[in-house]
Amino acid sequence: MKPAHLYLLLHVLSTASVLVNAFDPITTTVVVGLGATLGRTIYNYLHESCDSKWIAFNATSLEADLESKLFGQHIASRIILKAVTGFMSNDNPKKPLVLSLHGWTGTGKNFVSQLIAENVYKEGMDSSFVHIFTSELHFPHSSQFDTYKTQLQQWIKGNVSNCGRSMFVFDEMDKMQPGLIDSIKPYLDYYDKLDGVSYRKAIFIFLSNAGGESIIQTALDFWRAGRDREEIELKDLETSLSLSVFNNKKSGLWHTSLIDKNLVDFFVPFLPLEYRHVVQCAMAEMKARGVQPDQDVADQVARDVVYFPKSDRVFSVKGCKTIESKLDYYT
Ligand SMILES: Nc1ncnc2c1ncn2[C@@H]1O[C@H](COP(=O)(O)OP(=O)(O)OP(=O)(O)O)[C@@H](O)[C@H]1O
Ligand SMILES: *[C@@H]1O[C@H](CO)[C@@H](O)[C@H](O)[C@H]1NC(C)=O
Ligand SMILES: *[C@@H]1O[C@H](CO)[C@@H](O)[C@H](O)[C@H]1NC(C)=O
Numbered sequence: 117m118k119p120a121h122l123y124l125l126l127h128v129l130s131t132a133s134v135l136v137n138a139f140d141p142i143t144t145t146v147v148v149g150l151g152a153t154l155g156r157t158i159y160n161y162l163h164e165s166c167d168s169k170w171i172a173f174n175a176t177s178l179e180a181d182l183e184s185k186l187f188g189q190h191i192a193s194r195i196i197l198k199a200v201t202g203f204m205s206n207d208n209p210k211k212p213l214v215l216s217l218h219g220w221t222g223t224g225k226n227f228v229s230q231l232i233a234e235n236v237y238k239e240g241m242d243s244s245f246v247h248i249f250t251s252e253l254h255f256p257h258s259s260q261f262d263t264y265k266t267q268l269q270q271w272i273k274g275n276v277s278n279c280g281r282s283m284f285v286f287d288e289m290d291k292m293q294p295g296l297i298d299s300i301k302p303y304l305d306y307y308d309k310l311d312g313v314s315y316r317k318a319i320f321i322f323l324s325n326a327g328g329e330s331i332i333q334t335a336l337d338f339w340r341a342g343r344d345r346e347e348i349e350l351k352d353l354e355t356s357l358s359l360s361v362f363n364n365k366k367s368g369l370w371h372t373s374l375i376d377k378n379l380v381d382f383f384v385p386f387l388p389l390e391y392r393h394v395v396q397c398a399m400a401e402m403k404a405r406g407v408q409p410d411q412d413v414a415d416q417v418a419r420d421v422v423y424f425p426k427s428d429r430v431f432s433v434k435g436c437k438t439i440e441s442k443l444d445y446y447t
């Protein structure tokens with residue numbers, strides 16, 4: 117973490133050992149041994165390592181975060197809590213946890229991945245055990261399909277060998293070339309070990325907008341029928357979601373064997389956000405900035421956001437995205 121501290125420590129230790137050299141060999145061995153142990157402890161204290169000091173899941177705190185920070189996603193919130201808690205409290209999972217998050221833009225998919233990371237790793241998203249892949253950044257050229265396949269396998273193998281409790285987030289799956297994700301299929305399956313490496317404690321999260329339309333349709337049907345948003349259940353969405361993802365050439369999961377073989381543990385739908393959620397986002401953002409949340413400002417921001425469908429103005433077109441920059445304009 118802080119190299120300067122380490123150098124200082126090593127210096128002190130070596131000075132100490134020079135001093136004790138003047139004494140009998142047994143004392144020297146004991147002192148140097150103690151010094152080495154102490155050094156290792158301090159290094160481990162400052163430098164992130166793959167152990168329970170740095171990777172400590174707290175279910176209570178994940179629940180509290182989902183409850184208080186994530187707005188309008190009662191289904192996603194419930195699934196994520198159950199899935200992650202169940203997985204993390206199992207010392208011997210049979211396969212890695214694979215979550216596929218779907219929904220309209222700005223509804224909280226990246227945000228939830230961040231909440232998960234923060235409650236599993238002390239360092240959160242900055243942890244060296246959390247890896248994010250973005251199609252446009254990591255796999256931009258369709259001509260290099262084969263290179264990407266090998267590279268992706270090597271990265272995952274390398275990182276999991278390094279730390280079994282690694283987390284991989286594949287962002288913008290819908291922009292990924294069809295078939296690329298199939299290259300990691302063996303890692304997601306029920307294997308004890310592959311080439312001496314066990315992948316069973318890793319977490320894989322896929323993010324995409326695929327299936328967003330079918331989720332919106334269901335949400336809109338409920339709204340038009342005058343039913344409460346909270347009445348929407350997973351079963352109202354699940355089947356149409358996995359089907360539309362599987363059959364959508366641009367979902368990143370098109371005809372993938374990951375779905376065939378049931379290697380995705382949960383398809384998590386994110387509902388489109390309404391006016392009241394945009395207000396909540398604006399209030400939360402003000403709080404995060406350390407200013408007194410102002411209901412009037414939040415209302416103003418939310419009123420200025422564009423909603424669809426045009427006739428009813430129910431759902432925010434950009435979800436809670438751009439609220440941050442809009443706030444700058446009003447305050
Ligand atoms: N449901 C939500 N509850 C609270 N805040 C939210 C929610 N959705 C979005 N936000 C806020 O909006 C920001 C943008 O959301 P996020 O990046 O998670 O969207 P996304 O679903 O990944 O969208 P895209 O599909 O465009 O990538 C987040 O950093 C968060 O501050
Ligand atoms: C888990 O988080 C809660 C709330 O943030 C905190 O009160 C509690 O002490 C934490 N538990 C552990 C074991 O760290
Ligand atoms: C781990 O993954 C990253 C990409 O996130 C890659 O750059 C790195 O080389 C990988 N590490 C190993 C040891 O393979």
Ligand SMILES: [Mg+2]
Binds near residue numbers: 225226287323
């Ligand atoms: Mg996103």
